[in-house]
Amino acid sequence: MKRVRIIPFVLLLPACIDPTVEPELSDEESWRADPAELELACSVSVIPKQTPDSPSQLRVSVVNLGDSPAQFVARNLPFASPEREYFTVDRGDQPVDFWGLRVKLEAPTEADLVELDAGDALATVYTLSDYYHLDQPGTYDIALLRPSVHVFGAEGIRKVELACNAVELELAKAEPPPEPLIEPDSPGQKSAEGASFKDCDAHQQAEILRAEAVAKWMLPIALGTHTFGRSQVAADSKYYDEWFGAHTTDRAQKVDEKLDKIVEGLDEGIEYKCHSKTERKCEKGTIAWVIPVLSDKVHLCERFFEKDDVGWDTKWGILVHEFSHLFALTHDYEYGRPDSLALADNQPNKAVKNADNYEYFVEDIYLGLAPRHDVDGDGHSDLVTTAWGSGFVYPGKSTSTFGSYVASFAGTMNTALFDGAGHWLLDVVDMNLDGHDDLVTIGSDGVMYVYFGTASGTVYTGVVEAGLDGGDNLDLVFDDGVGYEPIGVADTNGNLAPDLVTIRDDGAVCWFGGLNGGLSGSKVCTAGLIDSAFMDGVGEHVIDLADVNGDRRADLIAAADDGTVYVYTGTAGGSFGAGVGSFAGTYNLALYDGFGHEPIGVADVTGDGRADLVTHHHVSNNTYVYPGQANATFGSGVPSFAGTMNSSLFDQTGHELIGVFDVDGNGLADLVTHAGGNAFVYRGTQNGQFTSGGVSFSGTLNSSRFDGDGHEFITERRQHRRRGCTPTGCL
Numbered sequence: 001m002k003r004v005r006i007i008p009f010v011l012l013l014p015a016c017i018d019p020t021v022e023p024e025l026s027d028e029e030s031w032r033a034d035p036a037e038l039e040l041a042c043s044v045s046v047i048p049k050q051t052p053d054s055p056s057q058l059r060v061s062v063v064n065l066g067d068s069p070a071q072f073v074a075r076n077l078p079f080a081s082p083e084r085e086y087f088t089v090d091r092g093d094q095p096v097d098f099w100g101l102r103v104k105l106e107a108p109t110e111a112d113l114v115e116l117d118a119g120d121a122l123a124t125v126y127t128l129s130d131y132y133h134l135d136q137p138g139t140y141d142i143a144l145l146r147p148s149v150h151v152f153g154a155e156g157i158r159k160v161e162l163a164c165n166a167v168e169l170e171l172a173k174a175e176p177p178p179e180p181l182i183e184p185d186s187p188g189q190k191s192a193e194g195a196s197f198k199d200c201d202a203h204q205q206a207e208i209l210r211a212e213a214v215a216k217w218m219l220p221i222a223l224g225t226h227t228f229g230r231s232q233v234a235a236d237s238k239y240y241d242e243w244f245g246a247h248t249t250d251r252a253q254k255v256d257e258k259l260d261k262i263v264e265g266l267d268e269g270i271e272y273k274c275h276s277k278t279e280r281k282c283e284k285g286t287i288a289w290v291i292p293v294l295s296d297k298v299h300l301c302e303r304f305f306e307k308d309d310v311g312w313d314t315k316w317g318i319l320v321h322e323f324s325h326l327f328a329l330t331h332d333y334e335y336g337r338p339d340s341l342a343l344a345d346n347q348p349n350k351a352v353k354n355a356d357n358y359e360y361f362v363e364d365i366y367l368g369l370a371p372r373h374d375v376d377g378d379g380h381s382d383l384v385t386t387a388w389g390s391g392f393v394y395p396g397k398s399t400s401t402f403g404s405y406v407a408s409f410a411g412t413m414n415t416a417l418f419d420g421a422g423h424w425l426l427d428v429v430d431m432n433l434d435g436h437d438d439l440v441t442i443g444s445d446g447v448m449y450v451y452f453g454t455a456s457g458t459v460y461t462g463v464v465e466a467g468l469d470g471g472d473n474l475d476l477v478f479d480d481g482v483g484y485e486p487i488g489v490a491d492t493n494g495n496l497a498p499d500l501v502t503i504r505d506d507g508a509v510c511w512f513g514g515l516n517g518g519l520s521g522s523k524v525c526t527a528g529l530i531d532s533a534f535m536d537g538v539g540e541h542v543i544d545l546a547d548v549n550g551d552r553r554a555d556l557i558a559a560a561d562d563g564t565v566y567v568y569t570g571t572a573g574g575s576f577g578a579g580v581g582s583f584a585g586t587y588n589l590a591l592y593d594g595f596g597h598e599p600i601g602v603a604d605v606t607g608d609g610r611a612d613l614v615t616h617h618h619v620s621n622n623t624y625v626y627p628g629q630a631n632a633t634f635g636s637g638v639p640s641f642a643g644t645m646n647s648s649l650f651d652q653t654g655h656e657l658i659g660v661f662d663v664d665g666n667g668l669a670d671l672v673t674h675a676g677g678n679a680f681v682y683r684g685t686q687n688g689q690f691t692s693g694g695v696s697f698s699g700t701l702n703s704s705r706f707d708g709d710g711h712e713f714i715t716e717r718r719q720h721r722r723r724g725c726t727p728t729g730c731l
């Protein structure tokens with residue numbers, strides 16, 4: 001048997017544990033040694049007490065039994081930062097109060113690696129009552145919370161489980177409570193929103209309030225106490241299975257209880273304390289922490305403020321993580337998406353108690369609500385078309401390309417675009433909030449049809465809405481200019497369910513509230529708002545329904561013949577606000593005469609949570625992204641393509657500009673075009689510029705745009721913004 005040599009930085013004497021001592025870093029050459037060869041033995045033991053009054057102590061060690069040095073990240077084990085939670089400690093079936101820190105950490109990096117020579121050991125002595133309240137005599141069951149290390153290999157970072165033993169501790173008498181880690185603090189500065197701040201500057205306070213508002217908005221949605229039933233969003237959805245494992249009543253109840261406690265806890269104003277980079281507790285990838293039980297304060301390191309607003313490990317998502325510790329006493333069994341996903345698969349009973357699982361569950365629901373024409377629900381926008389009576393879904397991919405199609409309708413879907421009879425293809429949105437976007441059409445008979453999307457990319461008839469107009473079907477303007485012009489389907493009142501928005505021939509914008517996959521029967525008309533240019537070319541050209549000001553209600557965006565683009569803001573009651581104008585008469589719309597701007601869509605290219613106006617300019621041959629702003633106006637345009645993008649709208653050569661949606665699934669909308677039988681995806685970036693992306697279909701995808709033969713791209717809203725007119729007529 002190998003002799004175990006204790007290497008120098010290992011600390012054995014409880015009296016001199018110094019958590020600031022760091023293990024040595026490995027050298028560059030050796031760390032990619034195949035981590036599969038890792039042979040680590042792990043042991044936990046109770047150190048016998050020297051006197052009845054000495055504190056209970058554990059010895060934890062990891063020994064390299066292999067023949068070569070081992071490199072791994074050991075931060076799941078209590079060798080440094082002892083104030084963090086490393087153990088589960090139960091007396092009977094009751095968890096013991098932990099008075100230390102629960103932290104949110106960045107993913108480990110190579111800088112966190114330690115190296116252990118063959119035969120060497122890492123070991124430490126851990127004083128249990130420094131952080132756990134052993135307040136009664138009895139038997140305590142103790143096990144490591146995360147008996148694992150991380151290794152880096154050719155495929156990146158990977159977790160390796162260790163076979164660490166559990167121990168029993170027999171206490172003849174209670175031990176004194178831990179020294180509280182709470183630093184005495186004067187009360188923080190209270191904000192109007194009820195939050196209070198300590199050592200946070202004005203910018204940090206604003207960022208925290210923004211993040212807190214999103215968390216407060218999303219948590220009731222995840223819980224299902226929002227307007228929508230839980231069954232619509234959580235329990236029956238793919239999000240639930242993904243983060244909390246196969247659905248059981250018992251686990252679903254636990255998740256409900258925890259979400260409920262968090263939502264309740266948020267009613268009390270939260271106190272936030274900001275910490276500088278140099279503080280020791282902010283070292284080594286620490287983003288935030290809380291001290292549950294003893295304190296309701298959320299501690300934030302500077303690293304927190306570098307996080308995004310949209311995506312995963314967002315500012316607001318990190319707050320959800322911390323709130324789950326504070327109010328629902330969750331643990332950190334695992335960190336990061338891969339390990340938390342695996343926890344839901346393998347140990348779902350732990351997943352329902354793991355903070356990151358709550359964070360990612362709620363963040364995924366949020367991402368799923370973003371409009372993205374994602375029928376199969378994989379987080380990538382799909383190219384959705386109809387042709388020859390069938391519906392086609394070409395699944396979007398991370399590579400900014402589209403995969404092989406999945407077909408629906410088998411020749412029975414008759415588009416109204418060319419002869420006015422059949423279906424007007426309105427939108428691809430998630431009507432029933434199951435994470436799969438649905439196809440919404442309105443028949444020339446004035447009936448609305450919702451075809452629910454599925455994971456495979458097919459759609460099936462879900463809801464049929466007849467009699468929307470006081471018992472009659474909607475009279476559509478398409479045949480005679482009288483009645484309703486359907487614009488699209490989007491959540492304009494902020495209750496999550498997409499609503500049908502129309503413009504009536506008298507200039508009223510009429511809204512039909514959405515509910516449970518269809519419509520609710522409520523209708524609100526805002527009189528005298530828009531003179532639509534749809535039938536006569538005079539007035540306003542509708543561009544899109546999208547959330548420009550970031551209040552999570554879609555707005556109606558239209559360009560007027562006076563050179564102004566108006567944003568009519570959605571409101572909670574279903575009416576629309578008066579138009580907020582941008583460009584002050586300088587937005588020259590090309591749809592009248594072939595010169596100026598051709599609107600492509602309104603979608604969030606920059607990833608700031610506000611939709612941006614995307615147009616093509618027919619003189620400069622650039623596209624422009626005008627960023628949406630909180631006051632519902634558009635900011636200065638960011639050009640792309642340096643004069644090389646040729647639109648086919650007027651001369652039938654160049655690119656057909658299909659729309660703006662997030663194909664690669666990174667949260668930023670991409671520009672999708674069609675030319676020469678190919679689909680082009682130009683990836684959106686945070687500065688508003690489009691960069692190169694992918695090309696699909698190798699010249700085989702026909703567009704029906706000019707000859708009626710081939711694919712109609714549904715998200716193009718061709719009937720509205722793609723009717724190009726020149727002095728000699730309209731195409």
Ligand SMILES: [Zn+2]
Pocket residue numbers: 102103104321325331332355
């Ligand atoms: Zn945590």
